[in-house]
Amino acid sequence: MLSVEGLDVFYGGVQALRGVSLSVGAGELVAVIGANGAGKTTLLRAISGVVQLRRGRIELDGRSLRGLAPHQITRLGVAHAPEGRQIFPRLTVLDNLRLGAYARGDGQVREDLDRVFSYFPVLAARRRQVAGTLSGGEQQMLAIGRALMSRPRLLLLDEPSLGLAPLLVRTIFTVIERIRADGRAILLVEQNARMALSIADRAYVMETGRVVLTGSAAELAASPEVKVAYLGG
Amino acid sequence: MSLVTYLLQQVVNGLTLGSIYALTAIGLSIVYGILRLINFAHGDVLMVGAYVALGLLGASGGNLWGALLGAAAAAGLLGVVIERVAYRPIRRAPEVAALITSLAVSILLQNAAIMIFTAHPRTFPVPAWLTQLHAVGGVLFNTLTLITVVTAAVLMVGIHLFVARAKAGIAMQACAQNLVVAEMMGIDSGRIIMLAFAVGSALAAVAGAMLGAQYGRIDPFIGFLPGLKAFVAAVIGGIGSVPGAVLGGYALGFAEILFVGLLPPELSGYRDAFVFFLLILVLVARPQGLLATGGEREA
Numbered sequence: 001m002l003s004v005e006g007l008d009v010f011y012g013g014v015q016a017l018r019g020v021s022l023s024v025g026a027g028e029l030v031a032v033i034g035a036n037g038a039g040k041t042t043l044l045r046a047i048s049g050v051v052q053l054r055r056g057r058i059e060l061d062g063r064s065l066r067g068l069a070p071h072q073i074t075r076l077g078v079a080h081a082p083e084g085r086q087i088f089p090r091l092t093v094l095d096n097l098r099l100g101a102y103a104r105g106d107g108q109v110r111e112d113l114d115r116v117f118s119y120f121p122v123l124a125a126r127r128r129q130v131a132g133t134l135s136g137g138e139q140q141m142l143a144i145g146r147a148l149m150s151r152p153r154l155l156l157l158d159e160p161s162l163g164l165a166p167l168l169v170r171t172i173f174t175v176i177e178r179i180r181a182d183g184r185a186i187l188l189v190e191q192n193a194r195m196a197l198s199i200a201d202r203a204y205v206m207e208t209g210r211v212v213l214t215g216s217a218a219e220l221a222a223s224p225e226v227k228v229a230y231l232g233g
Numbered sequence: 234m235s236l237v238t239y240l241l242q243q244v245v246n247g248l249t250l251g252s253i254y255a256l257t258a259i260g261l262s263i264v265y266g267i268l269r270l271i272n273f274a275h276g277d278v279l280m281v282g283a284y285v286a287l288g289l290l291g292a293s294g295g296n297l298w299g300a301l302l303g304a305a306a307a308a309g310l311l312g313v314v315i316e317r318v319a320y321r322p323i324r325r326a327p328e329v330a331a332l333i334t335s336l337a338v339s340i341l342l343q344n345a346a347i348m349i350f351t352a353h354p355r356t357f358p359v360p361a362w363l364t365q366l367h368a369v370g371g372v373l374f375n376t377l378t379l380i381t382v383v384t385a386a387v388l389m390v391g392i393h394l395f396v397a398r399a400k401a402g403i404a405m406q407a408c409a410q411n412l413v414v415a416e417m418m419g420i421d422s423g424r425i426i427m428l429a430f431a432v433g434s435a436l437a438a439v440a441g442a443m444l445g446a447q448y449g450r451i452d453p454f455i456g457f458l459p460g461l462k463a464f465v466a467a468v469i470g471g472i473g474s475v476p477g478a479v480l481g482g483y484a485l486g487f488a489e490i491l492f493v494g495l496l497p498p499e500l501s502g503y504r505d506a507f508v509f510f511l512l513i514l515v516l517v518a519r520p521q522g523l524l525a526t527g528g529e530r531e532a
Binding site: 050069070079082086090095099100146 | 400
């Protein structure tokens, strides 16, 4: 469904991605793990059109996304829950969620709201609250819920576990598995390699802008390099 | 005239001036909210609006509402063209580049107006029914003042409801809070920015027409001080917020009228200096403005 080949991305003179290739199949949950600064976030930002490519190819079901604006890519079925949540802090929970469905005019927003509330019941209880007053975990739920409102075929999740207590991380990962079970493909970027590999089908390991290792999640979890570098031995 | 009547008279004057500042400040504020651009050409759009209103008043034989509507439409279009031609090409450039560009647009509009209308002031033909005087409890005002205050209030409530409730208004708020993520939601930020310029410029044109009618004459430079003062109003109120711009506009209008009305007449020539002194006071005491919009936008 998503196919990425040979991506080079520069920030000014600094190269952030070096020939990155990866793919996500329909309904697949693919993880990208790696240290801070490895280029994981840049990879997601390149896919959703926020940063420009120097070289490479990004295709969604055979259609090139290169050169499209972020709002056009969203309309093609890619939703992005960005790093650090980046909810709209001065809008209510409900307005944040409705903005997620901004590009859609099919009148089934109600149904999608209900689905998001079934994933994250706490958001229903706080629907009239201003989003900036939510806790960190609730803001993460809102960021994921907001992305789901566009009914994406591919969901990009950037560090959903960032800064959250272990119990909340487990809650959120349980929901991520449910979202996948409901038929959406997910590309999950995580520093928490253990959690990511525990739910992913396949995974890529990134270091300094390159993909250095790839395989099934189980293979990677068992590989000595990954164990030493990312799973604490 | 009793002191109470005198004060009430000043309230009417403050409301009138405040309405004009507030209408002008809204456009500056919403554009700044999204682009972090201080649009120095905004006052000159007001000036163009005043000229269009003048022309339409003459052509229509004194149809005030037609003139206001026409001026708003023309200025809205002008705002969109300015954005497209002058600001969009440098969207990714440092903010100071946009600031300098807006100064250039300001000078360009003034000079275009001089070429077309000459630098000589023109009489603003106010229809006779607008100059009819009313007295309520000793406070005097004419129909024009009443219309200015009420029209401004209606427009401001309307724009506030639009930004707070309408889908495009909420998208505008989203763009102001986080432009990149707003795009990720499927919002075409270019269209929202265009809308902000159109709405803000239309409101400025209404303010310009009212300013022209109040003073009875206009020239190509009438936009300069109101534009600057509307910026002061927006900053005082908390730039980026529509209610803040309205509050700042009225506060500035009242402060300026009180300064002129209560202090000895020989000081009234310093009213503009007073306005900018007020700006400095607010910036020292409460730099985020009276109604702060909250934390700075990320990224």
